[in-house]
């Protein structure tokens with residue numbers, strides 16, 4: 104089997120950045136180069152004062168220790184690809200906005216162009232690892248592209264190694280993953296490639312948590328047969344995820360983020376959208392059925408706490424609902440003008456709450472629990488409403504201060 108000494112990661116985003124930075128930290132003998140076409144993003148990763156483009160607790164420490172030692176960030180995709188033994192493809196796979204699968208299918212054109220680039224520039228054998236969230240059979244398509252476009256005599260082994268990190272806890276998830284899944288063809292070359300990647304993770308992940316027998320990991324029971332997966336193995340692997348269980352089943356205003364929505368069925372996404380709009384409706388209903396002329400503080404804009412990622416966050420849907428609620432008045436011309444006119448961004452929760460009629464908690468940041476609520480109450484118009492979309496506040500305490508409190512998922516009267 105190949106001994107991996109140079110890794111290239113294509114895509115310096117929420118997944119590629121933290122994942123490969125942790126690999127570099129834990130494997131000082133491997134050189135890791137993370138590449139991206141986005142110059143600004145790479146510049147931020149390289150910034151002298153560690154002003155990295157992604158907020159994750161613990162991330163800066165990892166970068167501080169590994170950057171310049173065996174971890175590099177670059178826009179020179181071709182060079183990094185050429186030099187690497189193993190290449191992670193960790194590019195974005197956004198939900199398609201139009202065409203077949205609009206609203207739920209993944210747009211694979213970034214995966215395709217990264218794959219084509221690998222084929223075009225590779226001058227030696229490569230292990231290509233699909234890390235992006237992709238539909239079943241994508242490895243097959245990548246293989247076809249690589250084999251049809253590469254120079255003669257070059258071998259590509261393709262592995263599936265989906266990432267399970269959750270934004271906000273990416274670094275601790277990567278330090279101690281519930282499990283690492285690696286899928287490959289069951290040929291001897293496929294198994295060798297699988298072993299090479301497993302050996303990388305084995306530098307810090309206990310062997311029993313590295314699962315390499317899975318032949319196709321993107322499927323669940325009903326589709327196993329159609330995709331060639333083995334349900335026993337899939338079930339075994341899913342069981343390792345500690346998020347499946349009580350942690351998963353907490354009511355909230357509706358999850359956001361860009362990965363999860365795509366991973367599950369459209370129906371469930373609709374249910375989630377419904378949950379978000381139901382929350383906005385509760386707010387409007389409670390505010391005597393109209394929010395025209397009212398001032399509402401929305402606390403939190405990221406899709407969850409401890410991340411700077413705002414993609415598809417609940418706050419966006421809620422604010423959009425509020426804007427459309429008083430559209431007639433606020434929006435003379437374009438939507439953008441209306442947003443600029445109606446939405447003010449401030450940097451502190453306390454400031455946001457000043458002189459408002461209502462406060463809406465959209466993200467479960469810890470700091471919202473420790474706001475001086477007495478002070479906030481004193482500065483609000485009365486009656487003062489709090490809508491806790493994340494179940495993080497002590498509702499009883501707030502009621503004692505004088506607030507009218509509504510908590511998502513609780514039918515208590517206001």
Ligand code: NAD
Nearest residue numbers: 114116117118139140141194195196213217235236266362
């Ligand atoms: P991202 O948008 O933050 O990062 C992707 C990066 O890839 C971008 O910076 C983009 O410029 C770059 N890129 C695109 N095409 C490229 C190319 N051809 N060459 C070089 N760079 C290119 O996305 P992300 O959140 O890191 O997600 C990456 C994948 O991982 C997605 O498929 C996502 O579904 C999956 N995933 C994400 C998470 C998460 O928590 N964010 C968790 C698990 C899986």
